Amino acid sequence: MLITIPDVLSATEVKQAKVALDAAEWVDGKVTAGYQAQSVKENLQLPEGHLVTVKLGEMVLAALARSPLFMSAALPLRVFPPMFNRYTGGGHFGTHVDTAIRANASTGQRIRTDISATLFLSAPEEYEGGDLSVEDTYGVHSVKLPAGHLVLYPATSLHHVTPVTRGARVASFFWVQSMIRSDADRTLLYDLDTAIQRLALETPGNPTAVQLTGVYHNLLRRWAEM
Numbered sequence: 001m002l003i004t005i006p007d008v009l010s011a012t013e014v015k016q017a018k019v020a021l022d023a024a025e026w027v028d029g030k031v032t033a034g035y036q037a038q039s040v041k042e043n044l045q046l047p048e049g050h051l052v053t054v055k056l057g058e059m060v061l062a063a064l065a066r067s068p069l070f071m072s073a074a075l076p077l078r079v080f081p082p083m084f085n086r087y088t089g090g091g092h093f094g095t096h097v098d099t100a101i102r103a104n105a106s107t108g109q110r111i112r113t114d115i116s117a118t119l120f121l122s123a124p125e126e127y128e129g130g131d132l133s134v135e136d137t138y139g140v141h142s143v144k145l146p147a148g149h150l151v152l153y154p155a156t157s158l159h160h161v162t163p164v165t166r167g168a169r170v171a172s173f174f175w176v177q178s179m180i181r182s183d184a185d186r187t188l189l190y191d192l193d194t195a196i197q198r199l200a201l202e203t204p205g206n207p208t209a210v211q212l213t214g215v216y217h218n219l220l221r222r223w224a225e226m
């Protein structure tokens with residue numbers, strides 16, 4: 001499932017992030033890429049332990065925690081500390097699949113990357129190119145979102161970022177280990193949750209909504225890995 005979550009960060013938070021990122025020292029993005037991805041990756045990143053990475057990462061994590069849509073779609077067990085990248089002057093990232101297992105540099109804790117996430121920090125009119133292109137069984141999806149908006153997509157999918165030919169594209173990226181490993185199972189739960197919420201809104205106190213809520217939780221109980 002590919003899902004976009006609007007306004008994860010407010011306009012003020014985006015501005016605050018961009019001021020800090022504009023002043024930071026960027027390094028070659030190849031440092032966090034696996035062997036195959038290194039050969040196709042041309043961008044800049046902030047180092048994982050950098051003060052700006054940590055501070056802004058905390059801001060992103062706090063924003064995720066207050067997003068019911070993120071919680072419902074991702075059913076997160078662990079979120080990898082958000083990182084930041086910058087594409088400019090033809091920078092791009094060729095087709096690859098994200099590394100399956102990653103270790104948190106500060107805690108050593110490993111996470112399985114079930115979901116990949118990109119939080120756009122540059123407005124679409126600030127740059128040319130820089131589309132995130134994700135392949136799934138339904139075809140290729142091109143994603144370019146307003147600043148502050150987030151896209152979640154299966155980490156199992158092939159994806160790439162097209163060259164940025166004008167301006168700069170700055171984004172935060174991270175991964176989620178979900179309580180529900182399978183994208184198909186997670187999609188079912190998300191659809192069920194969405195339908196229940198709609199039913200409860202349309203007819204408050206509807207006993208069918210109560211019963212379906214029970215089904216949702218019993219499926220989650222059956223499938224969740226922790």
Ligand code: NI
Nearest residue numbers: 096097098159
């Ligand atoms: Ni990737």
